[in-house]
Amino acid sequence: MMEFLGPVFWLLVALGLLVTFHEFGHFWVARRCGVRVLTFSVGFGRALWSRTARDGVEYRIAAIPLGGYVRMLDERERSVPADQRDQAFNRKPVGQRMAIVAAGPVFNLIFAVAAFWLMFVVGVPETRPLLGPTTGLAAEAGLSEGDMITRINGQRTESWTHALLGLMSPALDRRKVIVEVENRDGQRREVELALDQLGREFSEERTLEFVGMEPWRPELPPLIGDVAAGSPAAEAGLQAGDRLVRIGDDAVSGWREIARLIPEQAFDADGQARSVTLTVERDGQLIEHRIEPEVQQGRPVIGIQAPEADAAARAEMERAFVVLRYGPLEALPQATSETWRLTTATLGILGRMITGSASLSNLSGPITIAQMADSSASLGLTRFLFFLGLISLSLAIINLLPIPMLDGGHLMYYIAEVIKGSPVSEQTQIVGQYIGLIMVFGLMSLAIFNDILRLIT
Numbered sequence: 267m268m269e270f271l272g273p274v275f276w277l278l279v280a281l282g283l284l285v286t287f288h289e290f291g292h293f294w295v296a297r298r299c300g301v302r303v304l305t306f307s308v309g310f311g312r313a314l315w316s317r318t319a320r321d322g323v324e325y326r327i328a329a330i331p332l333g334g335y336v337r338m339l340d341e342r343e344r345s346v347p348a349d350q351r352d353q354a355f356n357r358k359p360v361g362q363r364m365a366i367v368a369a370g371p372v373f374n375l376i377f378a379v380a381a382f383w384l385m386f387v388v389g390v391p392e393t394r395p396l397l398g399p400t401t402g403l404a405a406e407a408g409l410s411e412g413d414m415i416t417r418i419n420g421q422r423t424e425s426w427t428h429a430l431l432g433l434m435s436p437a438l439d440r441r442k443v444i445v446e447v448e449n450r451d452g453q454r455r456e457v458e459l460a461l462d463q464l465g466r467e468f469s470e471e472r473t474l475e476f477v478g479m480e481p482w483r484p485e486l487p488p489l490i491g492d493v494a495a496g497s498p499a500a501e502a503g504l505q506a507g508d509r510l511v512r513i514g515d516d517a518v519s520g521w522r523e524i525a526r527l528i529p530e531q532a533f534d535a536d537g538q539a540r541s542v543t544l545t546v547e548r549d550g551q552l553i554e555h556r557i558e559p560e561v562q563q564g565r566p567v568i569g570i571q572a573p574e575a576d577a578a579a580r581a582e583m584e585r586a587f588v589v590l591r592y593g594p595l596e597a598l599p600q601a602t603s604e605t606w607r608l609t610t611a612t613l614g615i616l617g618r619m620i621t622g623s624a625s626l627s628n629l630s631g632p633i634t635i636a637q638m639a640d641s642s643a644s645l646g647l648t649r650f651l652f653f654l655g656l657i658s659l660s661l662a663i664i665n666l667l668p669i670p671m672l673d674g675g676h677l678m679y680y681i682a683e684v685i686k687g688s689p690v691s692e693q694t695q696i697v698g699q700y701i702g703l704i705m706v707f708g709l710m711s712l713a714i715f716n717d718i719l720r721l722i723t
Contacts, residue, residue, distance in 0.1 A: 276639035276650075278331055282308060284374065284658050285334040288665075291373025292336040292366055299362040302353035305337035338366075342692070360680050367676045374662035375605070381655035382601035389591030390648040393481065395429035396586040397447075402478030403464070407457045409447060411482065414585060416454065417446035421607075424590060426481055431611045434473050437461045438623050450585075470615075470624060482586055484579040486521040486572045490546070497569020502555040504570060508546040521572045532559045532566030539566065564637075608656060612663055629713040670695070670702030 285308050293306055302322075307313075309328030316326035328334075338355040339346060346354050355363065395415035397404075415423050418432030436443045440462045448454045461477070468476050488510040493500050510518045513527040531542050544555045559566035575583060592600055618624035630638075635657065642653035666674040675698065679690045 272644075273636035273640040276643045277636035279643075280635075280639045280654060280657060281331050283654065284377065284661055285309075285331070287377045287658070288370040288374050288661060289334045289336050291369035291371075294373075295369035296336065296338055296355070296366045299358055299366060300353060301355050301358060301362075301366065302339040302350065303336060304339060305335070307337070308334045310335070360683050364677060364680045367673050367680070368666075370673055371662040371665045374658045374665070378655040378659040378662065379601050379605050381651045381658065382604045383594075383597050385648045385651040385655070386590060386592045386597035386600045386604075387594055388648050388651070389589045390652065391587065391589050392425040392427075394586055394588055395423055395426050396482040396582075398480045398482040400478050400480075402476070403460055404478035406478075407445070407459045409445070409457060409459075409479070412450045412582075413447040414449075415445060416448050419443050424588075428607065430473060431607060433459075433461070433477060434470050435611065435614045435618075437464055437468060437473055437477065438470060438618050440464055450582075471627070482582070483522055483525065484572075484575050484583060486575060486579065488518045488520055488524060489573045490570050491573035492571040494569035494571070497567070498557045498559055499555075499569040502544075502557045503553075504544070504546065504555055504557075505548065508548050508553075510544060511547050511552060512543075512545040514543055524572075528559070528568065529566055532561075542566075542568070605655070605659060608659055609663065612660060616663070629709065669705050670698035671706055672702065675702055 289306060289308065293303055296303055304322075305324045305326065307326045307328055308331070309326075310330040310333055312329045313326045314329055316324055318324045339350060339353050340355045341351070342356055351357055355366070358366075397409060397411055397413045397415070399411050400409045415429050417423060418429065419436070421428075421432060423429045423432055433443065442462055443459050444456055445459050446454055446456050459477070464476055474480060490499075490504060490506055490508045490510065492506050493504050510524060512518060513524065514531050516523070516527055516531075518524055518527070528542060532539060534540050539559060539561050541556050541558050544557060546553050546555065557568050559568045561567075590600075615624050619629075638653055639650075642649040665672050666677070668674045668678045670676075670678075679695065679698075683689050
């Protein structure tokens with residue numbers, strides 16, 4: 267039950283924050299422009315709670331939390347008394363109407379920068395792009411295990427997220443990139459990564475695999491360092507100090523194989539969880555254990571931990587893991603840089619989806635967002651702040667797309683009004699609304715289809 271309630275709860279928390287902030291942007295700028303606001307609603311449909319304040323605005327929380335709206339006095343919707351017409355939205359100059367419409371996405375952008383700023387002030391744990399074994403194009407370029415990616419095409423990379431964003435667009439475009447790396451001795455060099463050699467089978471979801479990279483992981487002996495009390499491993503009889511010999515029929519030489527084989531063998535071809543057989547050596551004897559993993563956030567967990575790393579592994583781990591923390595002033599340029607990086611990456615993927623060079627499977631709907639919200643919340647405050655910033659930025663970008671019904675569609679009408687010197691006809695706007703409805707419904711249907719496909723695969 268908690269696997270369902272947790273994602274739903276955190277989805278409601280995230281959407282509640284972001285929708286409220288978005289609509290507050292419209293609300294605040296409208297009031298500053300002298301427009302009378304009638305309703306401020308978080309959610310659509312039947313009101314679960316409502317209250318009319320002294321200023322005459324009805325504040326409400328509605329049943330469907332996938333958005334919200336600010337309803338303003340407007341002669342196109344209802345008759346307006348003569349003494350209130352100067353407060354009607356449609357009577358305001360086109361510049362003020364554009365400012366009111368643009369305010370929602372702008373406030374989402376501000377929220378994203380604020381979330382990233384707070385994330386950097388608190389301190390976000392990151393995994394640096396330290397390479398494990400390399401193959402294919404990465405190996406041919408001269409990249410090897412222990413190299414750490416420091417820049418891609420001149421842009422600094424401080425995490426695997428940055429590295430992946432830096433590689434994905436050139437990979438989709440089949441463009442060569444210049445990668446700067448630092449070896450274990452601190453020496454830096456540049457190599458040319460021939461992403462133009464990627465084949466047609468390339469998939470952006472598996473960018474690192476096709477490029478021939480994998481994150482570095484400490485190579486630890488296949489000893490069990492600890493067994494969590496009450497875990498599947500404890501119930502099956504595994505003990506600290508046991509040496510793992512086999513998982514199923516596959517021999518094990520270290521924790522890299524353990525981390526790979528358990529997820530591989532814990533699910534059948536239909537994606538259903540199944541038992542895993544572990545063979546361990548204890549006191550010179552081989553003992554076979556059959557374990558039913560617990561599935562937590564889509565991952566199989568059996569409750570065993572690796573042994574403590576030796577001095578060499580600890581030194582490499584210090585290179586691989588870092589906490590990015592800055593002072594309040596230093597954090598601001600870092601937050602704006604992170605916002606810019608994610609904005610350009612998002613726009614790049616959207617553009618490539620339109621041209622067909624990126625898969626439409628990149629679209630995610632409420633199910634995936636709920637899972638991401640739950641997962642990020644479970645990882646701590648900074649991860650949840652990153653999630654909120656990312657989703658807020660996505661909302662800003664999506665709402666600015668020139669699709670009727672969205673803020674960007676209204677801005678498109680107002681730009682046309684500025685160019686032609688008169689408002690777009692009501693008939694044209696009605697037709698646009700229908701087109702926009704079909705487009706939004708199509709995008710939502712595709713996103714939900716992708717969500718369901720991810721669940722069943």
